[in-house]
Amino acid sequence: xxxxxxxxxxxxxxxxxxxxxxxxxxxxxxxxxxxxxxxxxxxxxxxxxxxxxxxxxxxxxxxxxxxxxxxxxxxxxxxxxxxxxxxxxxxxxxxxxxxxxxxxxxxxxxxxxxxxxxxxxxxxxxxxxxxxxxxxxxxxxxxxxxxxxxxxxxxxxxxxxxxxxxxxxxxxxxxxxxxxxxxxxxxxxxxxxxxxxxxxxxxxxxxxxxxxxxxxxxxxxxxxxxxxxxxxxxxxxxxxxxxxxxxxxxxxxxxxxxxxxxxxxxxxxxxxxxxxxxxxxxxxxxxxxxxxxxxxxxxxxxxxxxxxxxxxxxxxxxxxxxxxxxxxxxxxxxxxxxxxxxxxxxxxxxxxxxxxxxxxxxxxxxxxxxxxxxxxxxxxxxxxxxxxxxxxxxxxxxxxxxxxxxxxxxxxxxxxxxxxxxxxxxxxxxxxxxxxxxxxxxxxxxxxxxxxxxxxxxxxxxxxxxxxxxxxxxxxxxxxxxxxxxxxxxxxxxxxxxxxxxxxxxxxxxxxxxxxxxxxxxxxxxxxxxxxxxxxxxxxxxxxxxxxxxxxxxxxxxxxxxxx
Numbered sequence: 015x016x017x018x019x020x021x022x023x024x025x026x027x028x029x030x031x032x033x034x035x036x037x038x039x040x041x042x043x044x045x046x047x048x049x050x051x052x053x054x055x056x057x058x059x060x061x062x063x064x065x066x067x068x069x070x071x072x073x074x075x076x077x078x079x080x081x082x083x084x085x086x087x088x089x090x091x092x093x094x095x096x097x098x099x100x101x102x103x104x105x106x107x108x109x110x111x112x113x114x115x116x117x118x119x120x121x122x123x124x125x126x127x128x129x130x131x132x133x134x135x136x137x138x139x140x141x142x143x144x145x146x147x148x149x150x151x152x153x154x155x156x157x158x159x160x161x162x163x164x165x166x167x168x169x170x171x172x173x174x175x176x177x178x179x180x181x182x183x184x185x186x187x188x189x190x191x192x193x194x195x196x197x198x199x200x201x202x203x204x205x206x207x208x209x210x211x212x213x214x215x216x217x218x219x220x221x222x223x224x225x226x227x228x229x230x231x232x233x234x235x236x237x238x239x240x241x242x243x244x245x246x247x248x249x250x251x252x253x254x255x256x257x258x259x260x261x262x263x264x265x266x267x268x269x270x271x272x273x274x275x276x277x278x279x280x281x282x283x284x285x286x287x288x289x290x291x292x293x294x295x296x297x298x299x300x301x302x303x304x305x306x307x308x309x310x311x312x313x314x315x316x317x318x319x320x321x322x323x324x325x326x327x328x329x330x331x332x333x334x335x336x337x338x339x340x341x342x343x344x345x346x347x348x349x350x351x352x353x354x355x356x357x358x359x360x361x362x363x364x365x366x367x368x369x370x371x372x373x374x375x376x377x378x379x380x381x382x383x384x385x386x387x388x389x390x391x392x393x394x395x396x397x398x399x400x401x402x403x404x405x406x407x408x409x410x411x412x413x414x415x416x417x418x419x420x421x422x423x424x425x426x427x428x429x430x431x432x433x434x435x436x437x438x439x440x441x442x443x444x445x446x447x448x449x450x451x452x453x454x455x456x457x458x459x460x461x462x463x464x465x466x467x468x469x470x471x472x473x474x475x476x477x478x479x480x481x482x483x484x485x486x487x488x489x490x491x492x493x494x495x496x497x498x499x500x501x502x503x504x505x506x507x508x509x510x511x512x513x514x515x516x517x518x519x520x521x522x523x524x525x526x527x528x529x530x531x532x533x534x535x536x537x538x539x540x541x542x543x544x545x546x547x548x549x550x551x552x553x554x555x556x557x558x559x560x561x562x563x564x565x566x567x568x569x570x571x572x573x574x575x576x577x578x
Contacts, residue, residue, distance in 0.1 A: 029080045033355050035343055037075035042066075060383055061390035062533065077394050079342050082356025085398040088330045090213055091304065092401065093489055094167040095479050096441035097160055099153060100410050101170060101194055102179045103130075103461045104444055107151025114149055115192035117177065122147065126464075130456035139271070143178045146461045150199040157210055163472075164479035167213040169306060169441060171410055173200070176224055180410070180459075182308065183224030183272055187286075187293040204301045213303040215332070218294075218321070220286055221312035222266040222274045229253060230273045242273075253282045266312070277317045287324040294321065298328045306363070306404070310335035310353065311346040318358045334404050337362040342394040354399045361402030364438055366391055368407050371432050372418050374502055375425045375519045381502035382531070385495040389533045392437075392493060401437050401490075408443035410459060414452045415443075416471075421451065424555035427474045428517050431557055434478040435504050435515045437493050447475035485561070487513050494540070496532040500524045501552070505532070505543060511562040514543045518552035525551040 029036055039056030053066050054073040067073040106126075108114065113122055120143045121133075133141045153168070160168070172181035175189040190197050207214055225232045229250040231241025242251040243260045253275050255264040266272040275282055287294045294305070307313060307321070318335070325331040337344060341353045341362045353359045370388055373379040379387075392400055407429050408415040419425040433440050444450075445460065449468030452458040482488045491506040491513070501524060503516040518524050526547045532540050546560050 029078060031080075033080050033082055033352075035350070036078040036080065038078070039073045039075050040064075041070075057390075061386040061393075077343060079355070079394055079396060081354065081396045085354070085356065085360050085396060085402065087332050087360050087398070087402045090330065091167070091332045091439060094213065094439050095165050095482070096167040096169050096215070096404065096439060097163075097165040098169045098406070098409060098441055098443045099171065100148075100180070100444060100459055101150075101153070101173060102146055102148045103459050104148045105152025105156050105462060105464070106147045106149055107153075107155045108147075108149065111147065113145065113147030113193065114195060117143065117145070117193065119143075120145055123461075126461040128461075130459050132456055140178070144456075145179050145193060147193065148461070149193065150195040150203045154199075154203050154206055157206060157212070160212070161210060163442075163447065163476055164483060165442070166211060167215065167303075167439075168207065169215045169404070170217060172217045172219055172308075174219075177226055178224075182219050183222075183227070184219050185224050185227040188296060201300055208301065214301075215304040215306055215334070216297060216302050217308055218305045219308040220275070220277070220317070220321075221309050222272040225271050225273055249281070252276070252279050266309075274312075277312075277314050283317065283320055287320045289324065289327065292324065294324045295327075298325065298331065303330065304332035304334065307333070307335045307359070310337050310359065310362070311344070311351075315352045315358060318353070322358055332402075333358075333360050334402075335359040335362045338365045340366060340391060340394055341399075342396075354396060359399075361399055361404060361439075363409070364403040364405045364436075367403075367405050367433070367436060367438070368412070368415075371407055371429050372415075374432075374517070375419055375428055377519060381497040381500065381517075381519070384502055385497040385533060389495050392495075403438040404441050405433050405436055405438040406441045406443065407433050408446050408458075410443070411455070412458065413454060414450055414458050415446055416449060417451045417453060422555065423470060423474075425519070426471060428519065428555065428557060430475050430478045431515060431517070431559075432504070434482045435488060435506060435513070437491075437506070440479075440482070442475065447472050485513055487511055494532055494534040496530050496534075498526060498530040501526065501530065503530065503547075505534075505540070507539060512539060512543060513561045514547070514559070516547055516550075516552065516558045516560075518554065518556055521554045523551055523553050525549065 039054060042053045042055055044051045053068060054070055055064050055066055056073040056075060057064055059074050116122060123146050126146060130144060135141050173190060173194055174181060174184050175186040175191045176183045177185060181191055190200050204214055223229050226235055228236045228239045229241055230243050231239060232243045240248055242248045242254045254273055255276055264274040266274050286292060322333050325333055335353060337353060344351045370384050374384045415429055416426050445462050448463050449471045450460055450463060452460055487506045487508060491508050494505040496503040496505060500520045501516055501518055503514060505512060505514045526549065528548045530544055530547060534540060550558055552558055
């Protein structure tokens with residue numbers, strides 16, 4: 015039978031129109047025996063190489079993300095190893111662990127080993143906020159610990175005056191919460207971090223404030239500043255939306271303790287990001303290195319753009335956002351967001367990576383599905399944004415990664431491996447390297463176990479930090495995902511060098527029988543990596559790591575032996 019000749023077509027198309035997203039697939043029409051055959055070509059829902067489909071309903075679209083320009087982040091950030099600290103739960107630097115300025119109508123734990131617990135009323139409202147008393151002096155004292163671990167950047171959960179321990183209910187944007195210390199303590203912390211070549215990113219909570227804040231002031235704590243709740247003539251009144259004054263008002267997700275701010279209000283905009291006398295200007299001038307925007311979905315694109323413009327008045331700052339999904343095509347409140355198209359965020363928290371890590375290691379999804387979903391993420395993001403993302407496998411809003419993995423230490427080691435090999439900036443949630451466990455809030459916010467650090471877990475985490483720092487490819491190298499039956503891999507590479515990680519997430523050994531599929535062109539480098547993995551056996555819940563440097567050293571060693 016005569017083989018049909020293949021016909022190849024190509025074309026170039028320039029998206030020189032409006033910045034945004036474009037979607038496409040191919041419609042292929044052929045003539046056969048006088049009849050027109052229509053087929054469709056594009057990806058499946060899971061991503062991967064395009065396929066032919068017989069109906070338009072079955073085919074999915076490719077996404078093209080058209081953005082304004084490259085989004086370079088400061089080198090200090092790109093090369094960062096970050097550590098997220100929930101300030102109340104990390105360290106108390108006072109003698110005898112005395113707690114600074116205990117708050118009225120709160121309770122304090124007897125020991126740092128106590129499990130966090132909420133006391134709520136019949137409606138689920140918090141009756142008493144609980145505190146361990148972590149503070150700036152404690153963080154300052156633990157800088158040597160962080161440096162030994164390999165950390166060179168800290169992301170702090172909110173630090174401004176508030177009623178709660180989490181401080182997402184801001185009471186005064188210009189004041190440090192007294193439980194943490196003083197502004198002088200904060201400035202000492204910032205300066206000491208910089209002296210140790212470490213950086214600091216703050217949590218910016220601009221969607222809502224606390225009901226007992228200076229701006230809303232339900233309980234009247236702020237005296238002359240009556241606040242919008244008590245005074246229609248308050249300078250803050252226009253910040254809020256009242257349906258039936260004063261008790262019926264817009265609040266974040268219906269939580270009355272968190273009155274929602276109208277981000278379109280010019281006065282509030284100037285207050286947060288004006289060029290002078292604004293919240294951002296004050297703390298930027300004190301030396302903070304960047305901001306993570308809480309619930310970015312609740313902030314309009316124009317509001318985020320205003321924040322970004324303020325930061326550009328200060329050198330070497332970075333702006334990140336809390337986005338839980340693919341930020342390139344996120345729709346919130348029926349509006350397509352512009353997070354990463356230019357002049358807005360420089361990166362986002364990489365929750366899709368965390369989800370993929372858990373799905374892979376708990377065998378909820380196949381390695382093929384995980385590889386393809388991560389490749390879709392890579393294809394959708396502008397390259398710089400993808401490398402600017404803050405990668406995490408745990409945060410204050412998620413279950414502890416060790417608990418998610420069933421307290422399986424080998425799987426936790428694999429989770430660390432994926433986070434530190436993956437493109438982007440890794441961020442450790444405080445205590446994950448020490449073996450902290452816990453479910454949803456407040457269980458995921460235990461005090462750091464300074465007296466019972468799990469040394470095996472610490473050593474695993476430190477191992478991967480050290481490996482990342484020694485391999486520039488893991489900061490700047492390109493990426494390719496690959497997979498095989500029961501196996502998942504990440505290849506980081508440049509023109510001449512590579513680092514390849516192959517993981518067996520399963521509970522049984524498996525052997526590579528030349529059956530790895532790389533989501534990339536079949537280059538000489540990929541053939542070499544494939545060959546080096548072939549016939550290797552991976553034990554259950556284990557990994558293999560190969561580098562081009564290993565091969566070069568082997569060749570050099572062989573040449574030295576043959577010369578003798």
